Amino acid sequence: MKEEITFILNNDFVSVNIDSAIVLLDFIRKQKHLTGTKEGCKEGDCGACTVLICNLQNGKLGYQTVNSCLLPLGNVNNTHIVTIEGLNSNNLSNIQTEFIKEGASQCGFCTPGFIVSLSGYLINNQVYDTDAALNAIAGNICRCTGYISVKRAINNVLNKLKSTNHNDSDRISFLIENGILPDYFSTVAERLIKLKTEKSYGQHNGAKYIIAGGTDLYVQKPDELLEQEIIFIKNKKLSYINVDGNICSVGATATFEMINNSKIFQNHFPRLKNYFDLIASLPIRNSATVGGNIINASPIGDLTIFFLALNASVVLSNGVKKRKIILKDFYKGYKQLNINNDEFLEFVEFQLPSRDSRFNFEKVSKRTHLDIASVNSAMCIETNNDIISRIHISAGGVAPIPLYLENTSRFLLGKKITKDTLFESLPVIQSEISPINDIRGSAEYKRLLLNQLYKAHFIELFPELINVEELI
Ligand SMILES: Cc1cc2nc3c(=O)[nH]c(=O)nc-3n(C[C@H](O)[C@H](O)[C@H](O)COP(=O)(O)OP(=O)(O)OC[C@H]3O[C@@H](n4cnc5c(N)ncnc54)[C@H](O)[C@@H]3O)c2cc1C
Numbered sequence: 001m002k003e004e005i006t007f008i009l010n011n012d013f014v015s016v017n018i019d020s021a022i023v024l025l026d027f028i029r030k031q032k033h034l035t036g037t038k039e040g041c042k043e044g045d046c047g048a049c050t051v052l053i054c055n056l057q058n059g060k061l062g063y064q065t066v067n068s069c070l071l072p073l074g075n076v077n078n079t080h081i082v083t084i085e086g087l088n089s090n091n092l093s094n095i096q097t098e099f100i101k102e103g104a105s106q107c108g109f110c111t112p113g114f115i116v117s118l119s120g121y122l123i124n125n126q127v128y129d130t131d132a133a134l135n136a137i138a139g140n141i142c143r144c145t146g147y148i149s150v151k152r153a154i155n156n157v158l159n160k161l162k163s164t165n166h167n168d169s170d171r172i173s174f175l176i177e178n179g180i181l182p183d184y185f186s187t188v189a190e191r192l193i194k195l196k197t198e199k200s201y202g203q204h205n206g207a208k209y210i211i212a213g214g215t216d217l218y219v220q221k222p223d224e225l226l227e228q229e230i231i232f233i234k235n236k237k238l239s240y241i242n243v244d245g246n247i248c249s250v251g252a253t254a255t256f257e258m259i260n261n262s263k264i265f266q267n268h269f270p271r272l273k274n275y276f277d278l279i280a281s282l283p284i285r286n287s288a289t290v291g292g293n294i295i296n297a298s299p300i301g302d303l304t305i306f307f308l309a310l311n312a313s314v315v316l317s318n319g320v321k322k323r324k325i326i327l328k329d330f331y332k333g334y335k336q337l338n339i340n341n342d343e344f345l346e347f348v349e350f351q352l353p354s355r356d357s358r359f360n361f362e363k364v365s366k367r368t369h370l371d372i373a374s375v376n377s378a379m380c381i382e383t384n385n386d387i388i389s390r391i392h393i394s395a396g397g398v399a400p401i402p403l404y405l406e407n408t409s410r411f412l413l414g415k416k417i418t419k420d421t422l423f424e425s426l427p428v429i430q431s432e433i434s435p436i437n438d439i440r441g442s443a444e445y446k447r448l449l450l451n452q453l454y455k456a457h458f459i460e461l462f463p464e465l466i467n468v469e470e471l472i
Pocket residue numbers: 043044045209210211212213214215216217218219233252253278279280281284287288289290291292293294295296300301302303343344345346370371372373
């Protein structure tokens with residue numbers, strides 16, 4: 001579907017009439033001949049294609065790392081895109097100089113991605129810390145140099161910046177002064193304001209595909225999306241997290257990282273950061289949306305499992321009428337949803353956990369970090385004198401749908417939290433799941449895993465009542 005796409009690419013204004021489903025990586029390499037950005041996996045896994053995307057947020061520049069291999073041009077409208085070429089000035093940047101000095105680049109294929117990711121980290125943080133910087137580059141994979149020299153180069157950059165006096169309020173100027181960003185960055189805010197305003201949302205218009213972050217769609221069917229009727233739904237108007245009384249609403253295009261950084265979520269889920277450390281890399285979390293996770297209907301979607309345990313509802317709209325469905329009733333079978341062709345998901349709504357509630361999320365993957373789950377599970381529980389007065393448990397990877405453990409939750413209601421109660425409830429769990437053998441593990445392994453994650457919820461949430469040794 002051709003449309004006018006307007007954005008700033010490095011220091012240049014771009015306005016093209018083009019198929020908006022084409023991914024940015026193909027556009028910058030094939031049409032703009034900016035070949036510094038590399039194509040590795042084209043599935044969001046390697047980070048070779050990492051670029052920065054900047055939207056104006058309340059008049060301020062907000063740069064984020066994203067995987068350009070999964071980023072459709074339709075989501076690039078009105079932004080500033082920075083490739084490795086856009087980080088170069090006449091001389092090498094200080095990050096590039098340190099990479100050379102420390103031998104942190106061998107074949108060089110991954111290097112642009114590392115430099116872009118580290119630049120994104122430096123722009124977005126006021127206080128620099130090695131572990132946090134390493135987390136920010138965790139989505140970048142190097143196949144030949146190894147990471148020790150990369151780590152040394154990063155440490156050198158951080159140490160130099162830490163020792164420089166700077167005015168914390170203007171990070172961009174600070175990084176320009178310190179040879180990390182080229183001068184033109186100081187003109188970007190003004191230039192972005194002059195670009196066109198966003199399109200409205202709310203009409204499905206019979207589009208064949210709705211594209212949000214694109215992180216599922218462009219892995220599943222990249223070619224099918226080209227030259228189709230599509231609608232881009234990622235829009236500031238649907239990217240919000242609001243609270244009214246004790247009800248929290250999360251707009252469908254709120255990203256994983258918005259939730260991770262949300263004070264509302266952090267206050268109500270104190271271990272939130274630990275959960276998100278297990279969920280995708282930063283560039284994916286910057287693109288992936290809540291709506292995409294729920295509608296994709298993967299049985300192991302992490303946020304879907306999270307919201308199921310909050311007994312959340314989804315609000316669907318066709319632009320005229322809205323209807324609300326409890327999330328646990330939304331899934332009818334494998335990838336079958338209670339949604340009409342003319343509807344889109346507008347927001348998710350749930351009651352914030354009360355002071356007496358406890359919440360936990362657990363996930364086990366083949367790789368500990370940045371991998372999709374073999375089995376995941378969440379539990380929200382409220383007790384009165386150790387008696388369970390309210391409980392919702394969810395489990396992923398053990399059924400064709402993201403599963404709300406209806407029978408287990410009902411079984412536990414009114415029971416006292418003891419080791420015996422837990423052991424008595426295990427057969428109930430096992431009777432309501434139906435895992436299959438697949439690449440993430442055998443059915444038997446997943447059954448065992450869910451038992452363990454279920455026990456982990458109680459060990460984590462009720463250490464005063466449940467002794468680990470007794471559960472083994
Ligand atoms: C490398 C990699 C790692 C990943 N790791 C994880 C992980 O750890 N945990 C995890 O849960 N997921 C993971 N994912 C999967 C993916 O990022 C998530 O499922 C994400 O939430 C999808 O959101 P999106 O906005 O990118 O969806 P899209 O790809 O844009 O859309 C997905 C589906 O939802 C539909 N859709 C999107 N928004 C709406 C809406 N508002 N209304 C109606 N339909 C809509 C689309 O039409 C499409 O069918 C990973 C993906 C990649 C590529």
